[in-house]
Amino acid sequence: MNVHQSLAASRPPEAFPPVAPDVVSKEAMVRFEAVSKTYPAYRGKPSVTALQDIDFAIPRGAITGVIGRSGAGKSSLVRLINGLEKPTTGRVIVDGSDISALSGRELRLAQRSIGMIFQHFNLLSSRTAADNIALPLEIAGWSKAEIAARVSELLDLVDIADKRNRYPSELSGGQKQRIGIARALATRPSVLLSDEATSALDPQTTRSILDLLANINRELGVTIILITHEMSVVRQLAKEVIVLDAGHIVERGHVADIFTHPQHAITQSFLSEVLGDAVPVSLSSRLQQQPTAGGQAVIRVLVRGDGGDRLVARLSRELAIDAALLSARIDEIGGQQVGSLTLGVPGDEAVVARVLSFLVQHRFSAERLGYVA
Amino acid sequence: MSPELINLIIQATGESLFMVAVSASLGTLFGLPIGVFLATSRKGELFAAPAANAILGVIVNATRSTPFIILVVAIIPFTRLVAGTSIGSGAAIVPLTIASTPFIARLVEGAIREVDAGLIETASSFGATPLQVVLKVLIPEALPGLVLSLTLAVVSLLGYSAMVGAVGGGGLGDLGIRYGYQRFMPGMMLAVVVVLIALVQTVQTAGDYLARRVNRRLRHR
Numbered sequence: 001m002n003v004h005q006s007l008a009a010s011r012p013p014e015a016f017p018p019v020a021p022d023v024v025s026k027e028a029m030v031r032f033e034a035v036s037k038t039y040p041a042y043r044g045k046p047s048v049t050a051l052q053d054i055d056f057a058i059p060r061g062a063i064t065g066v067i068g069r070s071g072a073g074k075s076s077l078v079r080l081i082n083g084l085e086k087p088t089t090g091r092v093i094v095d096g097s098d099i100s101a102l103s104g105r106e107l108r109l110a111q112r113s114i115g116m117i118f119q120h121f122n123l124l125s126s127r128t129a130a131d132n133i134a135l136p137l138e139i140a141g142w143s144k145a146e147i148a149a150r151v152s153e154l155l156d157l158v159d160i161a162d163k164r165n166r167y168p169s170e171l172s173g174g175q176k177q178r179i180g181i182a183r184a185l186a187t188r189p190s191v192l193l194s195d196e197a198t199s200a201l202d203p204q205t206t207r208s209i210l211d212l213l214a215n216i217n218r219e220l221g222v223t224i225i226l227i228t229h230e231m232s233v234v235r236q237l238a239k240e241v242i243v244l245d246a247g248h249i250v251e252r253g254h255v256a257d258i259f260t261h262p263q264h265a266i267t268q269s270f271l272s273e274v275l276g277d278a279v280p281v282s283l284s285s286r287l288q289q290q291p292t293a294g295g296q297a298v299i300r301v302l303v304r305g306d307g308g309d310r311l312v313a314r315l316s317r318e319l320a321i322d323a324a325l326l327s328a329r330i331d332e333i334g335g336q337q338v339g340s341l342t343l344g345v346p347g348d349e350a351v352v353a354r355v356l357s358f359l360v361q362h363r364f365s366a367e368r369l370g371y372v373a
Numbered sequence: 374m375s376p377e378l379i380n381l382i383i384q385a386t387g388e389s390l391f392m393v394a395v396s397a398s399l400g401t402l403f404g405l406p407i408g409v410f411l412a413t414s415r416k417g418e419l420f421a422a423p424a425a426n427a428i429l430g431v432i433v434n435a436t437r438s439t440p441f442i443i444l445v446v447a448i449i450p451f452t453r454l455v456a457g458t459s460i461g462s463g464a465a466i467v468p469l470t471i472a473s474t475p476f477i478a479r480l481v482e483g484a485i486r487e488v489d490a491g492l493i494e495t496a497s498s499f500g501a502t503p504l505q506v507v508l509k510v511l512i513p514e515a516l517p518g519l520v521l522s523l524t525l526a527v528v529s530l531l532g533y534s535a536m537v538g539a540v541g542g543g544g545l546g547d548l549g550i551r552y553g554y555q556r557f558m559p560g561m562m563l564a565v566v567v568v569l570i571a572l573v574q575t576v577q578t579a580g581d582y583l584a585r586r587v588n589r590r591l592r593h594r
Binding site: 127135136 | 489492494497498499501505509510513516
């Protein structure tokens with residue numbers, strides 16, 4: 001990657017060199033070393049610590065998710081990676097160079113190896129699709145002929161060559177983001193930062209953009225960092241995830257592990273959004289605190305691992321208890337079952353106790369929500 | 374109206390257009406960079422220089438709050454220094470330029486500030502120099518607003534150019550005062566007003582058309 005990145009600055013464009021996934025270097029693409037970022041007090045507003053004691057390494061060639069709610073420090077993280085801001089303490093290493101120590105011309109050169117796509121696309125309304133893609137190349141001082149060839153290549157890559165002479169106002173959100181992706185890749189960056197790139201798109205378009213990012217990662221070997229507040233995006237694309245909350249990393253690891261064994265409350269709340277762990281309103285509105293004669297107790301079971309699919313059958317067979325399936329959702333993530341079941345069992349206290357102890361025994365996390373008639 | 378008088382009107386119109394064209398060009402030449410600087414030099418901005426921004430802002434405001442007719446008289450020594458005389462259309466260009474520069478600067482500042490800050494950040498994250506951001510992002514993106522601003526400036530200058538007539542600056546205002554007012558020729562006064570109205574209409578229509586042409590933001594076809 002280092003070689004073709006330096007080519008980008010000086011040499012004419014060439015076809016993408018194929019990068020096999022297994023030639024991924026061990027050295028991290030982006031590394032934060034004890035990074036803190038504090039914005040000083042300004043005009044009566046108190047100082048704000050956006051990030052504190054951040055340490056992580058993002059592997060080369062991988063897709064890594066960074067997830068957090070608004071205000072968690074995601075934007076600061078992005079601006080530290082692309083060198084738009086300096087850390088208050090610590091170092092930010094991108095592709096082997098300490099971007100937090102660079103300035104002026106050196107910083108601008110380093111920034112050319114970092115591509116970036118945005119939630120609101122940030123295309124210039126005064127330029128056509130092709131000319132938008134050309135912008136970073138003009139900035140980098142490429143010749144007209146080099147730019148023309150490279151832009152055509154990129155339009156094909158993002159599959160939007162027929163729109164080359166359209167202005168952004170004439171394009172759909174998905175088309176604009178494809179232009180944004182092509183523009184971000186123009187100078188052959190080694191890392192692509194995606195800042196909420198699909199948050200303004202509908203689910204179907206989101207899917208096609210995420211597929212495109214996956215292809216780009218696979219075919220070009222570009223390291224991708226997905227900054228998002230949507231777990232579904234992380235789940236679809238990323239291998240590893242970093243969970244940010246209030247300026248701290250609260251959790252990180254393989255996506256499958258995080259999904260199946262979330263430790264931090266914020267992670268769990270992210271998961272319940274995407275996994276549909278919430279109890280349906282039609283059910284929760286009928287819930288009562290006291291059992292009624294002939295009614296059912298409602299038990300919610302979180303499925304994080306295995307065996308959720310056979311739970312009803314096992315209750316019937318092993319405990320001879322007829323459990324009604326009131327709501328259920330089970331997904332498979334990294335070969336692991338993830339989801340939740342809401343069961344209705346006979347409202348008798350002894351039965352409920354037996355069911356709960358059975359569930360605990362088999363390592364399901366379960367709670368009694370109440371009773372329904 | 375006699376052919377002599379019609380000739381006078383044509384000559385005066387030419388003088389007015391000359392004054393406006395030259396002072397608008399010079400005003401843009403000076404006002405555009407000043408406006409861009411005003412729009413990009415506050416704390417944390419592209420060319421951050423808060424002190425210079427504040428000082429320049431005060432100078433711009435001071436010039437703009439001086440009534441034009443007083444400015445014309447007040448700077449007569451300076452006008453004489455630059456133009457060699459303080460009478461005539463050539464000399465009138467000096468106060469017209471001095472008045473239009475801060476006006477254009479403020480209009481440019483407003484147009485540039487309309488550009489989405491996200492675009493500045495985008496270009497910066499690609500490693501653009503501040504100058505590249507101005508030339509490749511700010512000015513092209515603000516172009517429709519800049520065209521309308523310059524149209525407004527030219528229309529204002531037409532009014533100012535009529536005012537310099539009062540102090541011997543030549544042009545349509547001069548004609549209107551000397552013939553229409555002092556020689557009691559209401560026909561001449563009317564003619565001057567009609568020509569000015571026609572000029573303003575033409576300039577405004579052309580400016581609107583041009584601004585629409587360069588606006589790619591929401592183009593209905």
